Amino acid sequence: MGDAMSDKNDLQWRGIVFEAIAIVFAVLLALWLEGWREDIEQKERADDFLARIQSEVQQNYTELSQAIVENEEQIEGLKAALDDDDLSLERIGPFLQISGGSTVSSAWQSAQMTRAISAMPVETVAQLAVIYDTQTYYANNLQSLFDHFADLIVASQNETTQKEAVLKMIVRLQVLNDFAGQTVRRYRPFLGIPEQE
Numbered sequence: 001m002g003d004a005m006s007d008k009n010d011l012q013w014r015g016i017v018f019e020a021i022a023i024v025f026a027v028l029l030a031l032w033l034e035g036w037r038e039d040i041e042q043k044e045r046a047d048d049f050l051a052r053i054q055s056e057v058q059q060n061y062t063e064l065s066q067a068i069v070e071n072e073e074q075i076e077g078l079k080a081a082l083d084d085d086d087l088s089l090e091r092i093g094p095f096l097q098i099s100g101g102s103t104v105s106s107a108w109q110s111a112q113m114t115r116a117i118s119a120m121p122v123e124t125v126a127q128l129a130v131i132y133d134t135q136t137y138y139a140n141n142l143q144s145l146f147d148h149f150a151d152l153i154v155a156s157q158n159e160t161t162q163k164e165a166v167l168k169m170i171v172r173l174q175v176l177n178d179f180a181g182q183t184v185r186r187y188r189p190f191l192g193i194p195e196q197e
Contacts, residue, residue: 039119046119052107053128054191060102060135061187064180067101071177074099078170087162096153096169098146101180103139108132131186138179145172 077095081087108128111117117125152172155165188195 042116042119045114046111046116049107049111049114049116050120050124053111056104056107057131057187057190060104061184061191061193062102064101064103064138064184064187067099068177068180068184070097070099071173071180075170075173075177078166078173082163082166082170087156087166089157092156092166096156098142098149098173098176100142100146103135103142103183105132105135127190131183131190134183134186138176138183141176141179145176148172 074095074097078092081092081095084091111120117128152165152169155161156169158165185195187193
């Protein structure tokens with residue numbers, strides 16, 4: 001009878017151990033599946049943000065490239081007026097403009113805030129960080145030019161400061177275009193656009 005009782009106790013302990021192992025396995029499996037699902041969702045979110053960032057960078061590239069061309073036209077017009085020694089408002093007025101282009105960064109900022117960048121390839125995040133830092137530097141320079149634009153226009157109509165003001169405007173537009181060009185060159189590899197000769 002003692003052996004039968006011992007066998008029964010062994011069976012109960014085996015059943016308890018088996019149930020405990022089954023419960024632990026089920027909990028671990030559930031945790032693993034939940035983590036796997038979260039990883040998939042995070043990857044999908046990162047892919048969605050990358051597509052939005054790609055679109056944002058493409059828009060900025062297009063508009064900034066156009067702004068460079070337009071600013072170059074302003075520079076050439078101001079230089080021609082200087083060469084002709086005609087700095088009347090009628091002559092230089094059409095060229096007293098600044099084209100800034102687009103420097104939108106909302107998709108990048110959203111990706112950072114939601115931590116979607118943690119699921120993006122490290123090289124891509126590093127590349128985008130450089131792109132948006134360069135773009136911010138350009139945008140700050142553009143803002144500085146806008147801040148001084150009215151003063152330059154007023155100075156360009158004062159006979160004693162006319163030439164100097166127009167020269168300053170040309171230099172500021174050239175510097176702005178240099179920064180815009182740097183930004184555009186940063187966009188190209190990300191967009192898969194070959195470097196221009």
